[in-house]
Amino acid sequence: MSVSSTPEGVSVAPRHIHFDVSEDLKSFWHGNDAFRTAFFNALSLQFPDGEQQFINAVRLYRDRIDDPKLKQEIRGFIGQEALHSREHKSYNEALRARGYEIDAIDRRFRKHMAWVGRLPASRQLAGTCGAEHYTAVLANAILRHPEWMAGASPRMQRLWRWHAIEETEHKSVAFDVYRQCVGNERLRKVVFLFVTWNFFKYTFLNTCSLLKTDGKLWSLRTWLGGINFLWGRPGVLRRCLPEFLAYLRTGFQPWQQDNRDLLRENLAELQDSRYPA
Template sequence: MNAIVQYQAQPVVRRNLDFKLEQIPRFWFGGDPFLTRMFDALSLTFPDGERYFIQSVRLFRDQIKDPDLQKRVADFIRQEAQHGIAHDKMNNLMREQGMPVDQFIQRLNKMFKFELERRSPQYNIAMTAAAEHMTALMAETFYSYKDTLREAHPYVRALFAWHAIEEMEHRDVAFDVMQQVGDVPENLRKFTLAWTSALMIGFTIYRANVMLKHDGFTPRQRLQMNIRGLPWFFGKKGTLTRMSKQYRDWFKKDFHPSQHPVIAQYDIWIKTLAETGDPIQAGEAFWQAAED
């Protein structure tokens, strides 16, 4: 049986980081509209999604007696709030490009409102813990190999690097709330990862294609882009496919997020930010330290 705790990184709240997003081109992923809009669609969900995570954890905050978990929850909330602010700036860029960002967000908020009002607190904390499992894998998924984000603009690459670092730092917070005070049945815990994954993947692809339509691409062009682009994520050697083992660990009865190691170059990001105060330089050093 795996040890319950193997690897830990404490949440650190970092404010006022400037990623100079106003300087990035429209198709910032190597001029590829499909990959750009897939990442844009993912980024678009973060501000309101993370506000939902905060609300889900707050449902149990008064029941938490462990001082260490209380502090980690407070830092989790502060980190998620900062993520929302940064990705709101990304959303504003998409608005300026003519994307239907507000329409997407209105639908998102209706869905989150329904979940919080109609579903049990146990369901919501399990959904949050499952989503945090997925986002915590972002660092390994996108930054283990240099080639994965080689064509991405350095400023956006730095934004996602910072987000991934902090997701790893608080990856076990919602999970520990779920375990210690959530009283979540094992079947519900397992179900929520499958359901969260289906929602996240489905909505990301849908929103990306809506944005491509607003970019002026025809249905035939969008179909061709999907055929060419989706294997980058989901193909036999796709970026997300490579992480399938760590993803599936969630379904083991004795799983805990801290059983997964922190990405090898984590300390490089921390050290570079401390030395320079510049998240773009930290993101670049983090990416450069990945395997070739």
């Protein structure tokens, strides 16, 4: 019996797509809104180093997996995350070209990632599972609520759709490795609390750094609009909160949120020629 919980009809395989977003990132690409643009850019700034750490954590246990299906999905997971890291490096370089202080932001986050990389392997993998849960829930929200990206440039919509699709496809891979090789429910939950703190901490700090460069850090209107976007209406984070907290249930498994229908719909749109790369 396979230890992989990835359901039938879901393939974990990288798509070699390149997005040239340099022109889009010269402006407030998300509906000319400073906060929404900064929030998504702040997420992007964490991806290259964060996703490399995910790869490293899974590799520490790869040789202990015998199940052919999960072994194949680990290869797909590593390929997908490597391409995400590559595309978001280009994305972040375009932010640097616009004048953002990317070096200072990177130093702050890399110091944290270096600390994570010195943790015991079981904690690194538990942290990867927790962080993958956040990306999977946010990915589901982006796919299920395309109106949340309304006003964003077509190229940026396609980039975030591509990333969300692949995060959904591989959302249980690290979790299955953890369940097979570590299986400590208490550790999984405790580490998730630390991941939660750091995810929101660095997203907030990065957003502030970007808004400072934009001259919007002390703009009450900008923050009120941002708080409404995240916690009011549409309330991106508010509406994701129950799914975030589901991770703390004993016996939780990522595909308990079965969103294969969204994958099929969004894959068709990803392949639509009207959305440029």
